[in-house]
Amino acid sequence: MLAMMKSGPPATLIPPRGRTAVATLEQLKTRIGEEFLSDWRVITQEMVSAHSALTGDADPFHDDVEWSKTNTPFGGTIVQGFLLLSQLTWLSRHPASEPLDDVAYIMNYGFDKVRFVRPVPTGKPIRARRRLLAVDDRGQRAVLKFGVTIEGDGSTEPYVVAEWMGSAQKKRPC
Numbered sequence: 001m002l003a004m005m006k007s008g009p010p011a012t013l014i015p016p017r018g019r020t021a022v023a024t025l026e027q028l029k030t031r032i033g034e035e036f037l038s039d040w041r042v043i044t045q046e047m048v049s050a051h052s053a054l055t056g057d058a059d060p061f062h063d064d065v066e067w068s069k070t071n072t073p074f075g076g077t078i079v080q081g082f083l084l085l086s087q088l089t090w091l092s093r094h095p096a097s098e099p100l101d102d103v104a105y106i107m108n109y110g111f112d113k114v115r116f117v118r119p120v121p122t123g124k125p126i127r128a129r130r131r132l133l134a135v136d137d138r139g140q141r142a143v144l145k146f147g148v149t150i151e152g153d154g155s156t157e158p159y160v161v162a163e164w165m166g167s168a169q170k171k172r173p174c
Contacts, residue, residue, distance in 0.1 A: 091128035
């Protein structure tokens with residue numbers, strides 16, 4: 001949703017899931033306060049290890065399964081916080097959303113707040129709960145702000161809480 005890719009899907013935002021489809025940024029404003037759930041995703045040990053190798057965030061509580069079982073209270077390895085944040089892109093695109101007619105693309109505009117509330121055990125299913133907080137029209141673009149929570153199956157306490165923003169570039173009139 002909030003990342004532009006050359007070969008990726010069109011600018012998308014809100015899954016319809018029984019709601020009237022949103023076609024424009026102006027219509028999107030009527031959805032402020034609504035909450036949307038992503039599909040579930042499992043972060044595997046292979047994903048954690050690849051992230052460690054790519055970023056240098058190699059630590060035994062992320063990469064050494066046996067060490068983590070005996071030396072941490074987690075019972076195994078845990079997912080890196082920045083790997084969790086990177087999953088917000090996938091989580092926001094699954095399920096797929098309808099494109100906005102007046103938006104050319106949406107780019108990641110960053111975070112206002114991020115808190116890693118508690119560790120995520122590797123292999124545990126996660127999903128994102130997104131609440132649209134604001135649509136701020138700024139001329140040729142609009143800044144979209146979402147309250148995002150990454151949560152686990154069967155738990156009431158979140159793993160990650162954040163405010164995530166996207167910059168929606170409007171299509172130029174023909």
